[in-house]
Amino acid sequence: MSRPSNTQARRQQIIDGLLQVMAQRGYERATIAAIAEAAGLTPGLVHYHFPSKLAVLLELVEQLAGRLNSRFERLQRDDSPRARLEAFIDSRLASGEGADPAAVACWVAVGTEALRQPEVGEIYRRLMLSQKEQVERLLLALPTPPACPAEAAAAILATIEGCYQLAAAVPDLAPPGFAARSLHAMTRGLLGEGSEVRRTEPS
Amino acid sequence: MSRPSNTQARRQQIIDGLLQVMAQRGYERATIAAIAEAAGLTPGLVHYHFPSKLAVLLELVEQLAGRLNSRFERLQRDDSPRARLEAFIDSRLASGEGADPAAVACWVAVGTEALRQPEVGEIYRRLMLSQKEQVERLLLALPTPPACPAEAAAAILATIEGCYQLAAAVPDLAPPGFAARSLHAMTRGLLGEGSEVRRTEPS
Amino acid sequence: MSRPSNTQARRQQIIDGLLQVMAQRGYERATIAAIAEAAGLTPGLVHYHFPSKLAVLLELVEQLAGRLNSRFERLQRDDSPRARLEAFIDSRLASGEGADPAAVACWVAVGTEALRQPEVGEIYRRLMLSQKEQVERLLLALPTPPACPAEAAAAILATIEGCYQLAAAVPDLAPPGFAARSLHAMTRGLLGEGSEVRRTEPS
Amino acid sequence: MSRPSNTQARRQQIIDGLLQVMAQRGYERATIAAIAEAAGLTPGLVHYHFPSKLAVLLELVEQLAGRLNSRFERLQRDDSPRARLEAFIDSRLASGEGADPAAVACWVAVGTEALRQPEVGEIYRRLMLSQKEQVERLLLALPTPPACPAEAAAAILATIEGCYQLAAAVPDLAPPGFAARSLHAMTRGLLGEGSEVRRTEPS
DNA sequence: AATGAATGAGCATTCATTCAT
DNA sequence: GATGAATGAATGCTCATTCAT
Numbered sequence: 001m002s003r004p005s006n007t008q009a010r011r012q013q014i015i016d017g018l019l020q021v022m023a024q025r026g027y028e029r030a031t032i033a034a035i036a037e038a039a040g041l042t043p044g045l046v047h048y049h050f051p052s053k054l055a056v057l058l059e060l061v062e063q064l065a066g067r068l069n070s071r072f073e074r075l076q077r078d079d080s081p082r083a084r085l086e087a088f089i090d091s092r093l094a095s096g097e098g099a100d101p102a103a104v105a106c107w108v109a110v111g112t113e114a115l116r117q118p119e120v121g122e123i124y125r126r127l128m129l130s131q132k133e134q135v136e137r138l139l140l141a142l143p144t145p146p147a148c149p150a151e152a153a154a155a156i157l158a159t160i161e162g163c164y165q166l167a168a169a170v171p172d173l174a175p176p177g178f179a180a181r182s183l184h185a186m187t188r189g190l191l192g193e194g195s196e197v198r199r200t201e202p203s
Numbered sequence: 204m205s206r207p208s209n210t211q212a213r214r215q216q217i218i219d220g221l222l223q224v225m226a227q228r229g230y231e232r233a234t235i236a237a238i239a240e241a242a243g244l245t246p247g248l249v250h251y252h253f254p255s256k257l258a259v260l261l262e263l264v265e266q267l268a269g270r271l272n273s274r275f276e277r278l279q280r281d282d283s284p285r286a287r288l289e290a291f292i293d294s295r296l297a298s299g300e301g302a303d304p305a306a307v308a309c310w311v312a313v314g315t316e317a318l319r320q321p322e323v324g325e326i327y328r329r330l331m332l333s334q335k336e337q338v339e340r341l342l343l344a345l346p347t348p349p350a351c352p353a354e355a356a357a358a359i360l361a362t363i364e365g366c367y368q369l370a371a372a373v374p375d376l377a378p379p380g381f382a383a384r385s386l387h388a389m390t391r392g393l394l395g396e397g398s399e400v401r402r403t404e405p406s
Numbered sequence: 407m408s409r410p411s412n413t414q415a416r417r418q419q420i421i422d423g424l425l426q427v428m429a430q431r432g433y434e435r436a437t438i439a440a441i442a443e444a445a446g447l448t449p450g451l452v453h454y455h456f457p458s459k460l461a462v463l464l465e466l467v468e469q470l471a472g473r474l475n476s477r478f479e480r481l482q483r484d485d486s487p488r489a490r491l492e493a494f495i496d497s498r499l500a501s502g503e504g505a506d507p508a509a510v511a512c513w514v515a516v517g518t519e520a521l522r523q524p525e526v527g528e529i530y531r532r533l534m535l536s537q538k539e540q541v542e543r544l545l546l547a548l549p550t551p552p553a554c555p556a557e558a559a560a561a562i563l564a565t566i567e568g569c570y571q572l573a574a575a576v577p578d579l580a581p582p583g584f585a586a587r588s589l590h591a592m593t594r595g596l597l598g599e600g601s602e603v604r605r606t607e608p609s
Numbered sequence: 610m611s612r613p614s615n616t617q618a619r620r621q622q623i624i625d626g627l628l629q630v631m632a633q634r635g636y637e638r639a640t641i642a643a644i645a646e647a648a649g650l651t652p653g654l655v656h657y658h659f660p661s662k663l664a665v666l667l668e669l670v671e672q673l674a675g676r677l678n679s680r681f682e683r684l685q686r687d688d689s690p691r692a693r694l695e696a697f698i699d700s701r702l703a704s705g706e707g708a709d710p711a712a713v714a715c716w717v718a719v720g721t722e723a724l725r726q727p728e729v730g731e732i733y734r735r736l737m738l739s740q741k742e743q744v745e746r747l748l749l750a751l752p753t754p755p756a757c758p759a760e761a762a763a764a765i766l767a768t769i770e771g772c773y774q775l776a777a778a779v780p781d782l783a784p785p786g787f788a789a790r791s792l793h794a795m796t797r798g799l800l801g802e803g804s805e806v807r808r809t810e811p812s
Numbered sequence: 813a814a815t816g817a818a819t820g821a822g823c824a825t826t827c828a829t830t831c832a833t
Numbered sequence: 834g835a836t837g838a839a840t841g842a843a844t845g846c847t848c849a850t851t852c853a854t
Contacts, residue, residue, distance in 0.1 A: 006834080026319050028231035031827060044836050047829065092368030100310065112237065112315035115308060115371045116229050121372065128373045154369065154377035157384030162365025164359065169317045170331045174357035182393065189392020190385065198355060206815045206854050213817085245820055325846060345846060408836045409833050416838085432725050434637035450840055459825060491820060511724060518721035520778045521714060522635050527778065534779045560775065560783035561768065561791030568771025572763065575723045575730065576737045580763035588764030588799065595798020596791065640848060653815050656850065762814080 010049050013039040023105035027057060027113050058119055061110055064103060065127045068092060073115060081141035086184060088138060092160045093180040105168040111161065114140050131157055137201050152190040215253050216242040218263050226308035230260060261322055264313055267306060268330045271295060284344035289387060291341060295363045296383040298378050308371040314364065334360055347394060355393040362386050416455050419445040421466050429511035433463060433519050464525055464586040470509060471533045474498060487547035492590060493545055494544060498566045499586040517567060537563055550597060559597040565589050619658050624649040624669050632714035636666060636722050667728055670719055673712060675738045677701060690750035695793060697747060701769045702789040714777040720770060740766055753800060761799040768792050 001045040019041030032053060036043045050056045072091035114124035135153035139145050139175040146152040220242030224233040235256060239246040252261045275294035279287055317327035326363035342348050349355040366382040417470055423445030427436040438459060442474040456462050478497035520530035541559035543608040545551050569585040630639040641662060645652040657663045681700035710795030723733035744762035748754050755761040772788040 010834090026231070026315060028229075029319065032829085033827080038822065042836055044831090044838090045834080048834070048836095102317075108318065109315055111368050111372060112229060112312055115311065116227075116232065125373045125376075128369065128376055134375060148381075151377050151381040151385050152388075154381055155366075155389060157376075158365035158369050158382070158385075159358065159362040159389070160365065161368045162361035162363065163358075165314050165360050165364045165368065166331065169314060170328050173331055173335060173360070175355050178351075178354040178357055179361065182354050182361075185395075186358060186362070186392045187387035189389045189394075189396075191392075192388070193392075206817070210817085234843085245819060246845095247848090248817080249819095249820095251817070254846095256845065397828075409838070411837075413707050413838085430725075432637075432721060434635070435725065437748055437822085448840060449824095450827090450842095451838075454838070454840095457825095459824065514724065515721055517778060518635060518718055521717065522638065531779050534775065534782055538782060554787075557783050557791050558794075559789040560787055561772075561795060563782070563797070564771035564775050564788065564791075565764065565768040566771065567774045568767035568769065569764075571720050571770045571774065572737065572767050575720060577736045579734075579737055579741060579766070581762050584760040585767065586758075588760050588767075591801075592759075592764060592768070592795035592798045593796045595800075595802070597798075598794070599798075619813090641850085642848080651815055653817090653849065653852090654813080657813070657815095 010041070010045065011059070013041060014046055014049060014056055015063060015089060016043070018056050018060050019064075019106050020102060022057075022060075022109050023044060023102040026109045054117060054119065057110075057113065057117075060106070061120060061123050061127075064107055064110065065123075067103070076189060081138065081143075085135075085138045085187065086140070089160075089183050089187070090158070090180050093163055093183060094179075095177045101167075104164050108165050108168045111165075112161060128157060139191075142191065144193075146191050152187075156183065156187060159186060210252055213248065214262070216244060217249055217252060217259055218266060220244075221259050221263050222267075222309050223305060225260075225263075225312050226305040229312045235317070254323065257320060257322065260313075260320075261317065261326060263309070264323060264326050264330075267310055267313065268326075270306070284346070288338075288341045288345070291338060292359070292363075292390070293383050296366055296386060298380045298383075304370075307367050309373045311368050314366065314392050315366075331360060342394075344392065347396070349394050355390075358393060359386065359390060362389060413455055416447070416451065417465070418453060420452055420462055421445060421469060423447075424462050424466050425470075425512050426508060428463075428466075428515050429508040432515045445461075460525065461524060463516075463519065463523075464529060466512070467526060467529050467533075470513055470516065471529075487544065487549070491541075491544045491548070491593065494541060495562070495566075495589050495593070496586050499589060501567055501583045501586075510570050514571050514574045517571075534563060543565070545597075548597065550599075552597050558593075561596060562589065562593060565592060616658060616807065619650070619654065620668070622650060622654055623658060623665055624672060626650075627665050627669050628673075628715050629711060631666075631669075631718050632711040635718045643767045663726060666719075666722065666726075666730060670729060670732050670736075671714070673716055673719065674732075676691065676712070679697075690752070694744075694747045694751070694796065698765070698769075698792050698796070699746060699789050702772055702792060704786045706788075710776075713773050717774050720774075737766060752799065753802075755800050761796075764799060765792065765796060768795060 004180050014035060015129070017035040017037075018030060019040045021034045025034070030053075033043050035053075036046050039046075046056070047054075050059075068091060072088055075087040075091050110120065110124065114121040132150070132153045135156055136149045139149040139152055160183070161178075163183070166173050167179070217238060220238040220240075221233055221240045224237045228237070233256075235249050236246050238259070239249050242249075249256075249259070253262075271294060275291055278290040278294045290395075313323065313327065314380040317324040335353070335356045338359055339352045342355055363382075363386070366386070369376050370382070420441060423441040423443075424436055426444045427440045431440070436459075438452050439449050441459075441462070442452050445452075452459075452462070456465075474497060478494055481493040481497045516526065516530065520527040538556070538559045539599070541562055542555045545555040545558055566585075566589070572579050573585070623644060626644040626676065627639060628645075629647045630643045634643070639662075641655050642652045644662075644665070645655050648655075655662075655665070659668075675727065677700060681697055684696040684700050725729040741759070741762045744765055745758045748758040748761055769788075770794070772792070775782050776788070
């Protein structure tokens with residue numbers, strides 16, 4: 001006669017609620033009441049399903065990371081190392097299907113929270129290091145890998161994070177979609193390649 | 204007869220206090236008491252010299268921006284367009300004299316706060332747009348300007364902001380000083396140039 | 407399943423608490439802590455049930471006004487216009503059952519607060535204007551209405567408010583109950599009537 | 610070589626400053642800084658010339674009372690008891706020369722403060738009692754004094770205070786100048802007199 | 813006399829967390 | 834599971850008063 005547990009569904013509602021509220025207000029100002037309202041629940045339920053507000057954040061961070069990776073895996077249908085590197089960049093920066101402004105704004109807030117909450121910092125660092133190794137592997141698989149793949153990978157990640165920040169804070173700084181386009185070009189710079197397009201019109 | 208005003212000195216102390224505390228805790232958790240303590244003052248004094256905590260933040264943001272610009276002007280002793288572009292990047296990313304980890308961590312917090320506090324957002328956007336125009340002018344002065352200087356400028360700024368974020372949150376992701384080095388290379392990619400140096404020593 | 411709401415009861419407790427405290431200390435000095443204590447609650451609960459201290463005041467003002475009107479309606483069992491006018495005055499000034507010194511002192515504080523808080527001023531003005539129209543109608547229903555019913559009505563209200571003030575601030579200025587008695591006589595003056603009773607026993 | 614003392618002038622400036630500020634904000638919200646600014650002085654000077662904010666208020670109350678009395682004495686050029694009574698009422702309520710809306714609003718605030726601050730209450734009560742005796746004497750000097758001069762005097766004072774309250778809080782309740790006019794008529798009611806004008810049109 | 817900085821207590825309000833129902 | 838009331842600590846801000854200059 002026991003009710004079927006809906007704990008998983010409730011937890012997901014709450015995590016989604018935090019994402020929505022945090023995108024607008026940041027973590028500190030995301031009150032339990034606001035999260036519950038965004039989740040369509042009552043405040044008391046939040047602490048029934050999570051021990052603390054921080055616990056919700058930690059799960060949200062994990063999910064955001066997972067979301068990016070699954071997008072990468074979806075994009076990656078090609079075996080060419082070059083194409084795989086570009087798929088990585090597109091999975092992070094391409095606009096269109098799968099792009100979620102709220103998730104981006106939320107991620108920016110997560111990045112700042114990583115400086116304050118040790119637990120968040122730990123997850124964030126783990127995610128970044130794992131992505132860096134991933135990119136590094138992609139770079140090393142290229143026919144002409146860069147001199148210092150570690151630095152190149154870090155630079156690529158930095159640009160991605162910076163594009164998130166600018167997209168959230170200064171949306172009219174550049175046209176949508178500039179980010180992936182530019183990072184592709186910048187990557188050629190990191191690899192010491194010339195741009196074929198440009199190569200044809202030297203000054 | 205009248206007591207000489209020390210308001211300017213006190214205001215600067217308070218602004219510096221906010222910078223220190225905010226680098227560690229972010230804006231929300233930078234309490235007036237903590238700011239005052241970092242400034243060596245009593246809490247009441249903060250509101251004697253500033254109408255609100257936000258007012259302190261706004262002044263701090265202006266000062267951080269000014270600091271970067273003056274570093275740029277100090278670095279810029281060369282007339283070559285190329286050298287001036289590189290000086291801009293170095294003024295933002297080069298480690299060594301003038302680099303200030305606390306200021307960087309604080310700036311990351313400012314970037315998040317720009318999403319929440321309209322007044323901060325306004326200043327932040329103004330600063331970013333003005334920097335973008337500055338970079339755009341530097342790019343246009345080059346012998347072979349990029350096809351889309353606006354996008355290239357935005358991408359350069361994004362990488363700078365992203366490097367700040369990673370430097371603050373994941374300091375061991377890449378060796379210090381990688382940022383300027385990498386962005387120089389990336390800029391070559393944006394400009395469609397090959398790297399002669401790198402081409403000759405493929406790994 | 408769901409916990410039954412006791413919000414209405416709690417709100418009333420808080421409003422009553424404000425009345426008690428405000429009668430003694432006025433609005434500014436009626437701290438949330440004092441209101442909560444008078445209501446037998448903890449301070450945090452006040453802001454759980456009301457968004458602000460001002461919101462409590464606004465509800466209290468509405469209730470005080472309602473209380474007077476219901477007393478008037480209770481007194482008003484007579485169809486003679488004259489008796490109805492006297493019932494109005496008695497509902498405001500008669501001592502005895504229904505008179506509440508704390509409510510009077512509180513109302514005096516409300517009158518001052520009406521000069522400071524725009525929202526209170528608005529309610530206060532509305533209440534006064536509606537009472538004035540009510541008195542005006544009562545005056546016009548008399549066999550010999552005064553020359554200027556609007557002024558007469560305003561004067562009657564002024565005397566009522568003034569009696570509250572003096573009752574609260576100088577309780578030993580005149581014996582209790584003088585107020586209704588005197589205002590009845592003053593009303594005869596406004597109506598241009600002589601007092602037959604008094605006429606017969608000049609001193 | 611000692612500077613001539615300007616203490617008296619300074620004190621008066623401060624008292625006038627409190628009057629202005631208190632008329633707008635009430636006593637609690639009349640900050641020392643605001644008083645000083647209204648007085649054209651610096652905050653520190655206020656406490657140089659007065660031991661406390663309350664001390665300023667006490668002096669202000671005394672002056673307001675004195676101002677009314679001197680207006681009464683100015684108006685009182687007639688020996689007829691009736692005319693003297695009317696002059697008293699006019700000195701309190703007549704609009705025109707000598708009327709000061711700020712002083713009226715301030716006096717209303719004083720009336721509320723009399724309920725809170727014992728010292729203010731004491732002065733206020735003394736003033737009211739002395740005025741009551743004054744009016745009582747005026748009433749007793751009439752050819753046909755009222756049956757209960759004490760009550761009649763109290764009622765007259767109540768109407769005056771109430772007119773101040775309404776003039777400050779609901780200025781458009783009645784046309785300016787209604788107050789003195791109405792109180793003259795009301796006084797006839799208190800004295801048991803008919804109004805000659807009205808007498809001619811009995812119902 | 814005068815100035816304006818400094819202090820510290822007090823206040824309304826917010827909010828994560830707890831818990832009775 | 835679910836609800837929403839309850840708690841209490843924390844925080845930005847105000848302000849009378851003091852005091853060094």
